[in-house]
Amino acid sequence: MTLCDLSLAEARDGLxxxxxxxxxxxxxxxxxxxxxxxxxxxxxxxxAERALEQAAQADRRLAAGETAPLxxxxxxxxxxxxTEGVRTTAGSRILGPFVPPxxxxxxxxxxxxxxxxxxxxxxxxxxxxxxxMTSAYGPVVNPWTRHGDNAQLVPGGSSGGxxxxxxARLAPGATATDTGGSIRQPASFCGIxxxxxxxxxxxxxxxxxxxxxxxxxxxxxxxxRDCAIMLASMAGHDPKDxxxxxxxxPDFEAACGRGVKGLRIxxxxxxxxxxxxPEIEAMWQHGLAWLREQGATLVDVSLPHxxxxxxxxYIVAPAEASSNLARYDGVRFGLRQDGSxxxxxxxxxxxxxxxxxxxxxxxxxxxVLSAGYYDAYxxxxxxxxxLILRDFTEAFEKVDALVTPTAPTAAFAMGEKMDDPVTMYxxxxxxxxxxxxxxxxxxxxxxxxxxxxPLGLQVLGKPFDExxxxxxxxxIERAAxxxxxxxxxxxxxL
Amino acid sequence: xxxxxxxxxxxxxxVVGLExxxxxxSKAKLFSGAATAFGAEPNSQVSFVDAAFPGMLPVINRxxxxxxxxxxxxxxxxxxxxxxxxxxxxxxxxxxxGYQISxxxxxxxxxxxxxxxxxxxxxxxxxxxxxxxxxxAGKSFHDRDPxxxxxxxxxxxxxxxxxxxxxxxxxxxxxxxYLRKLRSILRYLGTCDxxxxxxxxxxxxxxxxxxxxxPFRTRCEVKNxxxxxxxxxxxxxxxxxxxxxxxxxxxxxxxxxLYDPGRGITRSMRSKEHAHxxxxxxxxxxxxxxxxxxxxxxLRSALPELPDAKRxxxxxxxxxPAYDAGVxxxxxxxxxxxxxxxxxxxxxxxxxxxxxxxxxxMNETGRSIENxxxxxxxxxQLLDLIADGTINGRxxxxxxxxxxxxxxxxxxxxESRGLRQVTDTGAIDTAIAQVLAANADxxxxxxxxxxxxxxxxxxxxxxxxxxxxxxxxxxxxxxRALS
Numbered sequence: 001m002t003l004c005d006l007s008l009a010e011a012r013d014g015l016x017x018x019x020x021x022x023x024x025x026x027x028x029x030x031x032x033x034x035x036x037x038x039x040x041x042x043x044x045x046x047x048a049e050r051a052l053e054q055a056a057q058a059d060r061r062l063a064a065g066e067t068a069p070l071x072x073x074x075x076x077x078x079x080x081x082x083t084e085g086v087r088t089t090a091g092s093r094i095l096g097p098f099v100p101p102x103x104x105x106x107x108x109x110x111x112x113x114x115x116x117x118x119x120x121x122x123x124x125x126x127x128x129x130x131x132x133m134t135s136a137y138g139p140v141v142n143p144w145t146r147h148g149d150n151a152q153l154v155p156g157g158s159s160g161g162x163x164x165x166x167x168a169r170l171a172p173g174a175t176a177t178d179t180g181g182s183i184r185q186p187a188s189f190c191g192i193x194x195x196x197x198x199x200x201x202x203x204x205x206x207x208x209x210x211x212x213x214x215x216x217x218x219x220x221x222x223x224x225r226d227c228a229i230m231l232a233s234m235a236g237h238d239p240k241d242x243x244x245x246x247x248x249x250p251d252f253e254a255a256c257g258r259g260v261k262g263l264r265i266x267x268x269x270x271x272x273x274x275x276x277x278p279e280i281e282a283m284w285q286h287g288l289a290w291l292r293e294q295g296a297t298l299v300d301v302s303l304p305h306x307x308x309x310x311x312x313x314y315i316v317a318p319a320e321a322s323s324n325l326a327r328y329d330g331v332r333f334g335l336r337q338d339g340s341x342x343x344x345x346x347x348x349x350x351x352x353x354x355x356x357x358x359x360x361x362x363x364x365x366x367x368v369l370s371a372g373y374y375d376a377y378x379x380x381x382x383x384x385x386x387l388i389l390r391d392f393t394e395a396f397e398k399v400d401a402l403v404t405p406t407a408p409t410a411a412f413a414m415g416e417k418m419d420d421p422v423t424m425y426x427x428x429x430x431x432x433x434x435x436x437x438x439x440x441x442x443x444x445x446x447x448x449x450x451x452x453x454p455l456g457l458q459v460l461g462k463p464f465d466e467x468x469x470x471x472x473x474x475x476i477e478r479a480a481x482x483x484x485x486x487x488x489x490x491x492x493x494l
Numbered sequence: 495x496x497x498x499x500x501x502x503x504x505x506x507x508x509v510v511g512l513e514x515x516x517x518x519x520s521k522a523k524l525f526s527g528a529a530t531a532f533g534a535e536p537n538s539q540v541s542f543v544d545a546a547f548p549g550m551l552p553v554i555n556r557x558x559x560x561x562x563x564x565x566x567x568x569x570x571x572x573x574x575x576x577x578x579x580x581x582x583x584x585x586x587x588x589x590x591x592g593y594q595i596s597x598x599x600x601x602x603x604x605x606x607x608x609x610x611x612x613x614x615x616x617x618x619x620x621x622x623x624x625x626x627x628x629x630x631a632g633k634s635f636h637d638r639d640p641x642x643x644x645x646x647x648x649x650x651x652x653x654x655x656x657x658x659x660x661x662x663x664x665x666x667x668x669x670x671x672y673l674r675k676l677r678s679i680l681r682y683l684g685t686c687d688x689x690x691x692x693x694x695x696x697x698x699x700x701x702x703x704x705x706x707x708x709p710f711r712t713r714c715e716v717k718n719x720x721x722x723x724x725x726x727x728x729x730x731x732x733x734x735x736x737x738x739x740x741x742x743x744x745x746x747x748x749x750x751x752l753y754d755p756g757r758g759i760t761r762s763m764r765s766k767e768h769a770h771x772x773x774x775x776x777x778x779x780x781x782x783x784x785x786x787x788x789x790x791x792x793l794r795s796a797l798p799e800l801p802d803a804k805r806x807x808x809x810x811x812x813x814x815p816a817y818d819a820g821v822x823x824x825x826x827x828x829x830x831x832x833x834x835x836x837x838x839x840x841x842x843x844x845x846x847x848x849x850x851x852x853x854x855x856m857n858e859t860g861r862s863i864e865n866x867x868x869x870x871x872x873x874x875q876l877l878d879l880i881a882d883g884t885i886n887g888r889x890x891x892x893x894x895x896x897x898x899x900x901x902x903x904x905x906x907x908x909e910s911r912g913l914r915q916v917t918d919t920g921a922i923d924t925a926i927a928q929v930l931a932a933n934a935d936x937x938x939x940x941x942x943x944x945x946x947x948x949x950x951x952x953x954x955x956x957x958x959x960x961x962x963x964x965x966x967x968x969x970x971x972x973x974r975a976l977s
Binding site: 090095102207208211212213241319333342366369374378 | 542545546547548549550551552553554581583585586587590591592593643645771773774775778779780781
């Protein structure tokens, strides 16, 4: 038993009871990182010295009787969050040398609440990917393996470093971001919980932008409650982000214990795709049965525009990305590859700095915004986006939450699904609609497939009703009693 | 008669539309808290937002929006209660984000109009298509180093209003009148200082030519012209070039051009094939800009009296000629100066003194109306001295010159220099008697019918009194003496 096995809530409570110190648990996490990261590649940067300083400071505050919400709790931070004085790469070579002189609002909120930062986690380059294979800093290895198969599996993406770190118990919790499923899909692949809150719930200020109208920060934890605790600290109105919502942050942790009695749970029929594996289908039915047993009513609902969500997403997100990534030009920060004139400086810098997937999306985005194509692609995608939102709005007139599978498959092996990008994009088919509509979505581990890999269920809720999402997620979690551990984890001899 | 250019094949009408970029007067930039002072050390007024660092986000500056709305109201334009910011994407070293935040499809201000007054006193309305808010870019310096370019981002993110006119302008004179009127309105409103030499007001000029009655032909845009005079020259030069192209059987290509004031010509900057595809789309970092109608009304009720209204009031209230009223109301400070001295005095005289002697003195001394060569209080006192007969109009001019030189009050100058008007009839009679005695021959000529000599006697009598005599009294006394 190491302190790494504690959930975030247990760690927080143990620290408050002074059962152990922040230095104790931080040291255990750093030791586990030192032991396992060479294998997992979950962290791009480990800030051991800084973490121990923060832990020592937290210990002094704890000794003085202070009770900030996360005082002394160690966390991993996705390398998309700018952290003052700590290199922030966004998984890209182009930001390799970039050390931000500012702290993102979300991480500043966590520091305000007493958290200790262990380091920065690996991710798909600029959060573009569903496997963590696009990172300039090498792929992340999923701590889970299939029965009787040593193939290295992907942790999902883009927040694969965060999900692997939390699953392998290198940290009790991690920050992540979700543009099309980047929290929920890796959570599902790694057997942990993760929530993308409502768009506007967390400030985007200081988070390296991928697609501004879709990007949203959220937490990853081993329990739904851990996610609730972290989100309460991360969320809140920020005048520095015009799209951040000026809405009070409720007690998410309390909502986890509400139960689902009397709730109406929608089952969207369009999510029953033809190619869905029987195991995923079975898991979904289990989850629905658990909720019914706990007093919820199941309601069949229709979200007719779901089938357009993925195509629409792959217009809107690259369009915004092509513009957001224009600032990486070698002029002011990050990588610079000189050229004989300005044009060559741009070409050399961006060719050397961006990987293939990022280049592909910048090209797609540039194309769909070009004169003559804008109406056919971008404008139509915006119209469809409105229809997708309307589908959800109408469904939520009848139900309190929706439950679906998180991803169409369990974690796949590195090298699988890499033949063409569209196969990879299909991973996001169940998660993308929530980003298009801006609604909250949580993934909770619900069981294992026949190969012994975790599968997650997704709970979708009304805008700014994360409380119901947490309540439903916690109910599934209780019924699932998911207790299997990944083969690679802290405290296990390699 | 409308303005036409003569070509080989007949006369041509020119068609001009202006896009004016007016820098908003505000303490902070459009989307960042950074300061906006002109002439600061390079790169000293740059926030991480202006330099487009990763994760930085724009937040609209309320005061800049208020300035745009005030300007819209000043142009009698529609205020769009909902507008939107778009990104205009292009790569350049002084554009840190790789896009400029602008308002492409839904500007904050819609249709308005500007009335211009031409030399001949006629007026025309020039339509304003729209006014939108956008960010300025930084500045590149290519001449400081043989290999490197230097970038100053102080201007990056500063708020600009782009004010677009309809293609209603038909002559260089109208373009000049439009720009002067627009600048006057902006200055009255305090929304832009209108200083073209500092670059806080710049114009892009769209020019085409056509034969009378034709639809519009292809236009060219002459970019970034930085004085009213150059705008007027550029229009003529570009129109002449286009006429030559058409008359030689060619086709004017739509393109962006630059005006070279040294050579008085325009030259091609980039052709249509090389035109940028700006890939405009709504900026996802910003919500639609929604204005509260009550707030707009608040701004409206706080607007100052604008040039047209003031001009009309001056004509009505002070009974001065329309031309004078126009001249006096171009600049609010001049109008205020005039009103200070016109109130309770002979307004027409006041107008003459301001537009004549005061303007001349300002030109000579290089001083501005804000720091005038003669204060309004002193000029008012001078008019009082004329009105109460202490001095006559001729002496007043000398007193005024002394006021410019010394800054002293007119009464003090009149006293110390003994310029008080002579109204003493005895002294005047004596002077007249001397003049008549010395010019007995002319007196005889006058009496034999040469009436014009009356003026000569007046002049001599005034001279004899050192110019200080009351002209009316001299007139009367002379008539008596000669009858």
